[in-house]
Amino acid sequence: MTARQNTSADLVIIGAGIMGLWAAYHAEKEGIETLLVDRDAPGSGASNGLLGALMAYMPDQWDEKKQFQFEALAALEGQVRLLEEETGLETGYRRSGRVMPLYQERQVRTARLRADEAARNWRLGEHRFEWKVVEEPPEKDWPSRSEGALAYVHETLAAHVAPRGVVAALKTFLSTARHVRIIRKEVAAIDAGAHGIVFSVGERIGFGKAVVSAGVGAFSLLQPLWAPEGLPLGRPVKGQAALLAAACDPALPILFDNGLYVIAHARGRVAVGSTSEDEFDRPFATDGKLEDLIAAARIAVPALRDAPVVERWAGLRPRGVHREPMIGALEDMPDVIALGGGFKTSFGIANRLAGHAIGLVSDNTVSVQDLPDIYNLEIYLRRANKNLG
Numbered sequence: 001m002t003a004r005q006n007t008s009a010d011l012v013i014i015g016a017g018i019m020g021l022w023a024a025y026h027a028e029k030e031g032i033e034t035l036l037v038d039r040d041a042p043g044s045g046a047s048n049g050l051l052g053a054l055m056a057y058m059p060d061q062w063d064e065k066k067q068f069q070f071e072a073l074a075a076l077e078g079q080v081r082l083l084e085e086e087t088g089l090e091t092g093y094r095r096s097g098r099v100m101p102l103y104q105e106r107q108v109r110t111a112r113l114r115a116d117e118a119a120r121n122w123r124l125g126e127h128r129f130e131w132k133v134v135e136e137p138p139e140k141d142w143p144s145r146s147e148g149a150l151a152y153v154h155e156t157l158a159a160h161v162a163p164r165g166v167v168a169a170l171k172t173f174l175s176t177a178r179h180v181r182i183i184r185k186e187v188a189a190i191d192a193g194a195h196g197i198v199f200s201v202g203e204r205i206g207f208g209k210a211v212v213s214a215g216v217g218a219f220s221l222l223q224p225l226w227a228p229e230g231l232p233l234g235r236p237v238k239g240q241a242a243l244l245a246a247a248c249d250p251a252l253p254i255l256f257d258n259g260l261y262v263i264a265h266a267r268g269r270v271a272v273g274s275t276s277e278d279e280f281d282r283p284f285a286t287d288g289k290l291e292d293l294i295a296a297a298r299i300a301v302p303a304l305r306d307a308p309v310v311e312r313w314a315g316l317r318p319r320g321v322h323r324e325p326m327i328g329a330l331e332d333m334p335d336v337i338a339l340g341g342g343f344k345t346s347f348g349i350a351n352r353l354a355g356h357a358i359g360l361v362s363d364n365t366v367s368v369q370d371l372p373d374i375y376n377l378e379i380y381l382r383r384a385n386k387n388l389g
């Protein structure tokens with residue numbers, strides 16, 4: 001791999017959120033000389049959140065995208081356990097399952113049909129994850145029995161991590177890395193023709209390959225390289241969440257109820273989220289929408305009734321032209337690799353997607369995954385054009 005400038009790195013990774021940190025982790029393991037660049041402290045973008053839900057798609061209408069995500073979720077436990085061993089830090093990973101109240105007969109009927117589909121599709125070797133329709137919440141008062149609920153789904157595949165726990169472990173791993181260096185600078189542009197990164201302060205460095213994992217920042221960095229002028233590649237979607245102090249068992253299932261998430265984490269913390277906002281004035285401020293979610297959580301879970309709120313947080317999710325990630329080498333500039341657009345599901349798939357991206361960098365065919373067609377950049381661009389039309 002050759003870079004054409006005096007100061008250069010074989011690989012530059014732009015953005016140190018969950019995507020970029022896992023990419024740097026894989027690069028270190030492959031022995032690739034890497035510069036990981038972020039304008040802020042690593043992990044302080046959208047990945048600095050509170051929830052960390054790792055949930056699969058619905059088990060019916062199975063396709064290659066669902067299969068890919070299922071395999072990524074199934075593999076993640078081993079990967080975070082290894083990271084925990086390597087760093088001595090806990091990531092808060094728990095395969096806790098999920099409980100979802102059902103309020104309409106139609107929902108109950110669909111949920112019952114999905115049990116068969118889960119038996120067929122949620123299989124890992126001999127192990128089958130369950131999807132059951134039950135009359136009562138599987139754990140008393142988690143949530144409390146609601147008058148309106150006709151039944152509940154209880155599934156055993158969902159898991160959760162502490163987002164900041166995973167980020168901290170990755171940062172610790174990289175702090176002793178032999179091949180990865182982290183610098184704090186804002187990237188203004190990628191000069192792909194000259195294999196150069198232009199920083200906002202005016203300096204440049206060269207790269208052999210570049211991975212663009214800049215979260216919402218990736219859309220504007222990639223736009224001039226890849227998409228027709230004026231064609232947006234994605235947008236930020238604001239989310240708000242809160243952390244409450246309550247001694248709830250982290251093994252309790254994730255509660256998902258019409259957009260409300262309640263997740264019990266270790267050390268007496270319970271996360272409540274999340275809003276999903278296309279329009280907002282203050283991206284990082286919390287407001288009444290979050291208070292509504294907290295109030296709903298207090299009603300649903302008696303243990304939270306008087307629990308103090310210890311943190312309120314807002315962040316910007318990278319929402320691509322569709323809900324799927326944007327990953328792969330740019331067609332005309334294969335030395336630039338997009339790794340982004342994870343929207344609401346990055347924590348479950350980042351390790352696997354980052355492994356794919358680094359496999360492309362090192363031509364390591366073992367790490368290059370067969371990705372679902374929908375992740376393909378050509379399809380992504382077609383979708384962007386269609387959205388504009």
Ligand SMILES: Cc1cc2nc3c(=O)[nH]c(=O)nc-3n(C[C@H](O)[C@H](O)[C@H](O)COP(=O)(O)OP(=O)(O)OC[C@H]3O[C@@H](n4cnc5c(N)ncnc54)[C@H](O)[C@@H]3O)c2cc1C
Nearest residue numbers: 015017018019039045046047053187215217239345346347
């Ligand atoms: C309220 C909320 C709840 C969520 N809940 C979940 C959940 O339960 N499960 C889940 O899987 N996901 C969840 N998400 C989504 C998840 O947080 C994101 O998908 C994920 O963090 C995106 O990771 P990323 O690495 O792509 O981006 P980020 O974490 O945003 O990282 C991008 C990095 O790039 C840097 N950067 C950007 N532009 C530049 C530039 N020009 N130069 C240098 N550096 C740059 C930023 O500083 C940042 O550090 C949630 C998000 C929100 C907001």
